[in-house]
Amino acid sequence: MKKIGILFGQENTFPQAFIDRVNHKNVDGITAEFVKIEQVEQAVTTDYAVIIDRISQDVPFYRAYLKNAALTGTAVINNPFWWSADEKFFNNALAVQLGVPVPKTLLLPSKARPTDTSENSFRNLAMFDWDKAFEHIGFPAFMKPHAGGGWKSVYKVDNPYEAFRAYDETGQLVMLYQEAVDFDDYFRCYCLGGKHVLIMPYEPRNAPHERYQTTMKTQGEAGKQLLATIKDYVLRLCQGLGYDFNTVEFAVRGGVPIAIDFGNPAPDADIHSVGAENFEWVVEHAALLAIERAQVQRPGQDNLTWGTYVQRSARGTAAFGTGDVQMGGPIHELHGGTATTPAPKTRRPAARKTTDKGADKPTDTAAKVRKATPKK
Numbered sequence: 001m002k003k004i005g006i007l008f009g010q011e012n013t014f015p016q017a018f019i020d021r022v023n024h025k026n027v028d029g030i031t032a033e034f035v036k037i038e039q040v041e042q043a044v045t046t047d048y049a050v051i052i053d054r055i056s057q058d059v060p061f062y063r064a065y066l067k068n069a070a071l072t073g074t075a076v077i078n079n080p081f082w083w084s085a086d087e088k089f090f091n092n093a094l095a096v097q098l099g100v101p102v103p104k105t106l107l108l109p110s111k112a113r114p115t116d117t118s119e120n121s122f123r124n125l126a127m128f129d130w131d132k133a134f135e136h137i138g139f140p141a142f143m144k145p146h147a148g149g150g151w152k153s154v155y156k157v158d159n160p161y162e163a164f165r166a167y168d169e170t171g172q173l174v175m176l177y178q179e180a181v182d183f184d185d186y187f188r189c190y191c192l193g194g195k196h197v198l199i200m201p202y203e204p205r206n207a208p209h210e211r212y213q214t215t216m217k218t219q220g221e222a223g224k225q226l227l228a229t230i231k232d233y234v235l236r237l238c239q240g241l242g243y244d245f246n247t248v249e250f251a252v253r254g255g256v257p258i259a260i261d262f263g264n265p266a267p268d269a270d271i272h273s274v275g276a277e278n279f280e281w282v283v284e285h286a287a288l289l290a291i292e293r294a295q296v297q298r299p300g301q302d303n304l305t306w307g308t309y310v311q312r313s314a315r316g317t318a319a320f321g322t323g324d325v326q327m328g329g330p331i332h333e334l335h336g337g338t339a340t341t342p343a344p345k346t347r348r349p350a351a352r353k354t355t356d357k358g359a360d361k362p363t364d365t366a367a368k369v370r371k372a373t374p375k376k
Contacts (some may be wrong), residue, residue: 002049002294005035007062009055014269014283018052021287030294040065045072049297050290052077052245054266075293075303077244078265082307086241087147089176091263094309098236101258106133107146108175111167133177134160140180145173149264156180181258183251185217187230190267190278191238191246192285193292194305197231200278202249212275222255230257237262242307244289 004022008015015034022032035051046069053076056062066080095102109125143166144154153173155166167175188202188211203214218226234248237259247267250257269286271279297303306314 002030002297003047004030004032004050004052004290004294005048006032006052007035007055007066009058011054011270013271013279015054017271017279017283018286018290021283022290025287025291027291027295030291032290037062037065040068042068043072045069045299046074048074049294049299050075050077052286052290053080053083056080057083057266070302070304073298073300073303075297077289077293077305078246079242079244079304079306081304082242082310083265086263086265088144088261088263089146091237091241092176094240095237095259095262098240100233100236101256103179103181103258103260104137105176105178106137108143108167108177110170110172110174112171114172130160130163134163137177137179142178142180143167143170143175144178145170146176147174149261181251181253181260183253183258184255185226185252186214187216187250187252187257188212189230189234189248189250190282190285191234191243191248192282193244193289194235194239194242196285196289197234198278198281198285199227199230199234200274204249209273212273212278218252218255226252226255226257233257233259240308242305242310244293244305245286 006015006018019032019034022030035048048069051066051069051074053062053066056066063080063084066074066076067084070076070080089105089107092102092105109122109128113119113121140156140158141163142154142156143163145152153170153175155162155169157163157166163177186202186204188200190196190198190200200212201214201216203211206213216223230250233250237248238246241263243263243265245265245267246262247264248262249260251260252258268274269279269282274282293303
């Protein structure tokens with residue numbers, strides 16, 4: 001018997017509906033239940049052939065558990081290794097390579113220095129040119145964390161003064177500075193299994209429980225072409241990233257769908273927000289996906305989905321050749337507390353002195369990303 005489990009947190013409607021749907025299908029040799037975790041030991045297998053992850057982004061213990069489970073053969077949806085490495089700025093860069101339009105975006109160094117760093121930690125960081133950034137991105141613009149989600153620490157700014165004020169509040173967060181897209185239509189799209197797509201009209205300016213209560217504005221032949229393009233872009237992104245369960249959002253400007261947010265591996269699937277019809281689609285396709293993965297799951301082997309980006313990178317990696325092994329020399333501690341090593345057997349030429357007198361001067365991180373003030 002192969003078990004499918006779902007790992008979840010505060011959501012209520014989707015997990016139980018998913019379990020009921022899988023078990024109702026009565027597929028021979030497959031059953032579903034809520035994941036139960038007792039003791040986690042390294043390299044010890046779990047009881048689950050498949051786990052759908054809905055919560056590890058908020059609970060580090062769960063993420064570690066899922067990585068261990070994946071290592072020992074569990075098919076985890078979504079891949080916990082890729083999810084740990086993924087972030088929004090990389091997503092945008094990959095989208096450009098995949099031919100999917102995205103907003104113009106810059107990466108901002110954190111306003112405050114990260115813990116356990118000093119000004120010397122930022123010797124490679126040049127002065128950030130805010131005037132150039134404002135000219136390139138324009139107004140209005142959005143400032144939001146380069147990783148994470150849930151509309152946390154997201155600012156819409158309409159002028160330099162608001163941009164500086166928002167930036168002052170971001171602390172150690174690494175932020176994106178991104179153009180705002182004035183849209184004619186907006187869509188949120190589920191993608192399951194890298195092949196099944198549900199396109200939903202969406203209004204992000206409404207209250208959360210009312211965002212799906214809208215209709216598509218573009219009609220006729222233009223509307224059909226728009227939906228076909230959106231489906232193509234959804235598949236490119238989800239297959240490139242390797243997400244089995246994801247949502248992608250598009251703002252349509254001048255007939256062009258622009259990908260706004262497409263790294264949502266634990267997207268909202270509550271019946272009260274997505275509506276009964278969309279909820280039914282998600283439950284059914286999630287159940288089919290989990291059953292399919294359980295049927296092909298191979299115990300003790302890698303059963304994760306890896307995106308085309310990682311697959312191409314792995315194929316292009318040169319095999320490691322044979323190398324040598326050397327023993328490091330001992331360090332001798334002197335009475336004065338200074339450690340020395342034995343003199344080398346061969347004399348090496350002395351390093352040339354640099355003529356750059358400022359090369360070793362410490363720099364102030366706050367000055368690197370200067371807090372400009374708006375001109376009066």
